[in-house]
Amino acid sequence: MRIIVHTGKGGVGKTSISAATALRCAELGQRTIVISTDTAHSLADALDMKIGPEPVQLHDNLWAQEVDARYSIEKYWGRFQQYMVTLFTQRGIDEIVAEEVTLLPGLEEGAHLLWINKFYEEKEFDTLIVDAAPTAETLRLLSLPDATRWWLEKIISLTSGRAGMLLRPLSKLAMGTDLPDNEAMAAVKNLFDTLDRVRELMGDPSMSSIRLVVNAEKMVIKETQRTFTYLNLYGYPVDAVLCNRVIPATVTDPYFAAWKRQQEDNLGLIGETFGSLPLLTAPLFDSEMGGLDGLRRMGDALYGQTNPADVLFEGQTHTISPDGAGGYFLRVPLPFADKKDLDLYRSADELTLRVGPYRRNVVLPHTIHSLEIGEAQFEESVLRIHFIAGKKR
Numbered sequence: 001m002r003i004i005v006h007t008g009k010g011g012v013g014k015t016s017i018s019a020a021t022a023l024r025c026a027e028l029g030q031r032t033i034v035i036s037t038d039t040a041h042s043l044a045d046a047l048d049m050k051i052g053p054e055p056v057q058l059h060d061n062l063w064a065q066e067v068d069a070r071y072s073i074e075k076y077w078g079r080f081q082q083y084m085v086t087l088f089t090q091r092g093i094d095e096i097v098a099e100e101v102t103l104l105p106g107l108e109e110g111a112h113l114l115w116i117n118k119f120y121e122e123k124e125f126d127t128l129i130v131d132a133a134p135t136a137e138t139l140r141l142l143s144l145p146d147a148t149r150w151w152l153e154k155i156i157s158l159t160s161g162r163a164g165m166l167l168r169p170l171s172k173l174a175m176g177t178d179l180p181d182n183e184a185m186a187a188v189k190n191l192f193d194t195l196d197r198v199r200e201l202m203g204d205p206s207m208s209s210i211r212l213v214v215n216a217e218k219m220v221i222k223e224t225q226r227t228f229t230y231l232n233l234y235g236y237p238v239d240a241v242l243c244n245r246v247i248p249a250t251v252t253d254p255y256f257a258a259w260k261r262q263q264e265d266n267l268g269l270i271g272e273t274f275g276s277l278p279l280l281t282a283p284l285f286d287s288e289m290g291g292l293d294g295l296r297r298m299g300d301a302l303y304g305q306t307n308p309a310d311v312l313f314e315g316q317t318h319t320i321s322p323d324g325a326g327g328y329f330l331r332v333p334l335p336f337a338d339k340k341d342l343d344l345y346r347s348a349d350e351l352t353l354r355v356g357p358y359r360r361n362v363v364l365p366h367t368i369h370s371l372e373i374g375e376a377q378f379e380e381s382v383l384r385i386h387f388i389a390g391k392k393r
Helices: 012-029 041-046 069-089 095-101 106-120 148-156 161-175 180-204 217-232 254-274 291-303
Strands: 001-007 032-036 057-061 061-067 126-133 206-213 238-246 279-283 319-322 328-333 342-346 350-355 358-363 371-379 382-389
Touching: 001 180, 001 279, 001 358, 012 032, 012 041, 012 061, 012 126, 012 279, 012 291, 032 041, 032 106, 041 061, 041 291, 106 126, 106 180, 161 328, 180 206, 206 217, 217 254, 217 319, 238 254, 254 279, 254 358, 279 291, 279 319, 328 358, 342 371
Parallel strands: 001 126, 001 206, 032 061, 032 126, 206 238, 238 279
Antiparallel strands: 057 061, 319 328, 328 382, 342 350, 350 358, 371 382
16 A cells, blocks of 8 residues: 655645546556544535545545544543543542543644554555645654653563553552553553554655645745654654646736746755755646546646656755664765755854755754764765764764
8 A cells, every 4th residue: 555645834725626636546447545633624625525534535546535533542541531530530630631631742633544454454545645634743643652652661571461450459549549450451452553553654755745734935935844753753754745836838918927936946945955866846826726537637737648656756956864862864866966066054053065066955853953963074975074963062
């Protein structure tokens, strides 16, 4: 199964592009499902059909689903949450408040992506298109906080085996309630096992692709650039940038002249920002893109003769990895570059590489902001920059 996730700033048209991509894959003969993991669902509006929390077939080879976060939470977290709610209510906390505070941070959003594992295991579909939340936060939430995982693993170790047999009779006296039963703890373990499997699927470039949806606007591009850097940091494969609502060259009305020039400049910025990633564009259409006919037009304009399920780019435009001593290595492939043509500029949160007349901007994650450049080496067409601890900026 191929998994294609569209993410980007809110309002750039991810939902329409996701629906158009799914329709194109379906009409190429692939059994395709498109799911919305955005809490503000608009997938049904884009398709102009009624869908719900379970997959619904809309067309030959095409299914759609607007994932119900609460259902997902109940499925993967319900038993343990019931135990925690009981514990809190016995301490005088209102039950509704207890239900809210016993959710793991980010679980409500991250639970959407647990469906990916379900579809992968059932092998019913060839292609899964994900209309993701307005940023890559949904993907980062797959890595739930280490402290939370540590805490839960400690509880699991205490409530299983001989330790659990010894502590369970004492828990009623010490806490006023029993330790969670084995079934509840098994549900917790299943949650984390499932998240781990999904993370493996999402990190496999032969199976999954993240695609960044942007408009030709500087603010949108800059936010998406930060998203791209974090996706590289977490090892998620990005294989294309999809730019939506580009004013066609055939539009000659003087009212749009300045806007067109600005879009042309920003399309150049996309090239500087995302390096060798393929750029696919969809025009600003003369009507809303809704319903199968409109989505088919968008798919034709965006992909041409390309199969959206193909891997559009292999490799990474840059990688960030720890050095084991509190620093980080940033590696940027620069094929065909000449060392004497390289220049490097750095601000607190951004790195600018100049290769002859071309420029490349890399947004640095927060973990690197306080580090300094120790050395930079260019070998075998890869620029390696070592960030080390130094005076705070």
